[in-house]
Amino acid sequence: MEIVRSGTDGIEWELAWQVPLYEQFHRHPELGLAEHQTSAAVAAQLAGWGFDVRQFGGTGVVGVLANGAGPGVLARADMDALPVTEATGANYASTTPGVMHACAHDMHVVALLGAAKYLSEHLHIWQGTYTVLFQPAEETAAGSQVMLDDGLAAGIPRPDVALAQHVMPTEAGTIGTTPGPVLSAGDSVRITVHGRGAHGSMPHKSVDPVVLAASIVLRLQTVVSRETTPGEFAVLTVGSVTAGATANIIPDRAELLLNLRTYSMEVRAAMMAAIERIVRGECIAAGCPQEPEFEYYDQYPLTSNDAQANARVTAAFTRTFGADAVYRTAPQTASEDFSRIPDAFGIPYVYWVVGSAPPETYRRAVANGTLDADIPANHSPSFLPAVDPTLGVATRAQAAAALAFLAGTV
Template identity: 65%
Template sequence: MSAVQEIIDSLHEQLPWQSELYQHFHRHPELGLEEHDTSARIASELGALGYEIHKIGGTGIVGVLANGQGPAVLARADIDALPVTENTGLDYSSTVEGVMHACGHDMHIATLLGAARLLSEHKDAWTGTHIALFQPAEETAAGAKAMVADGLVEKIPKPVVALAQHMMPVEAGKIGTTAGPILSAGDSLRITVYGRGAHGSMPHNSVDPVVLASSIVLKLQTIVSRETRPGQFAVLTVGAVNAGSTANIIPDRAQLLLNIRTYDPALRQHVIDSIERIVRGECAAAGSPQEPDFEFYDQFPLTSNDAASNEKVTKAFEGHFAEGQVYQTDPATASEDFSTIPDAFGVPYVYWTVGCADPETYQAALAEGTVASKIPANHSPFFAPVINPTLETATRTQVVAALAYLGHGAQG
């Protein structure tokens, strides 16, 4: 019997404990950098398993379990919730008004804690150091930066690889991997353009920022449609335009909120440069009395898997899971900040996806062509990962991926 299988065979004994943990975290969600009770519970569970506990980045928790000579492997789970009012009807629904685990982070916590317990109870099956990192504030792109700024790299052993996974609204039991980009870079941008206010009956006395902003919105569409090579991926969304407060007053400024998604760093920079060029040009054409302001926020780095590391982990998955469970996923247009952590250490990383939708419901929706309308996506108030088999599958992926580096013989 392989070391992996020996460990996995004991997983079923602890699934009730993991299920209770998952439901606890789902009932008690906390927003980014406010995850005080969440991190306290995580630290308590890890401490009971023999992990050395480090509090890093405010509400971040890192557990380190040294087990003889060998490499260190870092596995990360994000722990924050979203400002969403839950509407799932579950008997373990959120008890916090207006806050919900609507992106699966509660499942991430429970599965990494489950893997930590399995590794702590089967030290004879591996050697090296397992680092279980629980990161706050992923949803605002603040948590990974906070942990790095608080000395993460100096406070824990340097890993040879970093691992992470995410729940996705596909069939539970499915595991998606890919080399290269798997999540897009994401940038939000606040642009303020300036006009000259006037009475609504006297537009000739104004420089109308509402007309200016409207012109900018239309012109920005050409960045993707006319400046991006066909086949390249870029999304530029103007999510909000705010100006004025009443019908008969021309305001003196307008604000636009933009969101950018790209897979290629060079294209990302081109999009940003083009936005600035277009905005400044339209302001000049309108006779704007003041230069526009540009403010970037909620910036997420590109998540792009190292090819060799992804191949190693994918082969480990394929050797453990049933045929058809592991597939090559397309890159998603969502973004997150995980890569900030391995980039700080200067090490490769592997990020994969785990399906969490009820298999029967998903297959029926797939046959009907109604997946988009019947399977709630991440950030939806109806988002609710099915506990089984999601919990088991996602715990197994954490163990299998870690043992690809820590298992006996893996280091040769």
């Protein structure tokens, strides 16, 4: 049996049951809102440890463990896989064609289960209510809202703080925390502009949406460079432009797909207003016969850590893992939907990152300037966390963060 020990608090983690469970989840990944086997396995484990198990949003699972008067802590893990064909070569690789745990959600699940088991077996060291939440469909930005729409906020004890973590392709054995923005807000926009179709031999009878789309793409480049305050973060990407089907026909419409990333709700709102203003202005200039259409989708909220709660969790990590293992991470341009849950309760939250790349490999890649080539990133068909020490660290991190709030009342 492999045992990972913390150096300061006497906690011992037995990974003998965790590793096979992690490999089971990795072999049998399930896409968002279809995590039926994963959900059932999670619920069974929690029930066996004395948690009051409840389900929201179909496959979402919540376990509540009440242990006297005290604060409430909610800890969350996401469960869904991605539509990716695995290329890791692992002996526990996905057996589901075209589906893979390419973002370590399987490890998130098992780490939170490990923390849940530990707290259920050590009731004498903490007091309060520990709620663990296993969320579906993070990858489509749907899962947290689906659970909320199914009555989550009214259906569980109100927590005082929420916790979440994500395994990343940084050095295994390290944990990154930061106050304030840690993940960007993300928004995708589908814009349809309407022209007037005509034969290529009679362009004077058209309102050409291809030329219009090209003008819009060029003008959109000024939203960040000329309308965003220097020092503020913003990304605007035009990822797709679609118009027409043949060379000698001017089409009657064009579609543009945009993606935005921001660390500020004010900047986000200003960017959306600028995009709509530019598109409408270009359509007027082109003489479009119809107003443009805007559809916002795949919208992820900003993830911004509460400074006081983050300081408390960071101090707990430093005590548990040592100062050398804990660093201040830079905000990531990735996005996710966790923050909708604490926002629905009006409570602070902390979100941190756990490294997963073998230390020697990671350090060598940093020294050689080959990180992108040598360390597969999340969502890559080759992304595979080093189970040792990542799973043990992620498990202990969830427990240490929860006890930073719950143990204060003992």
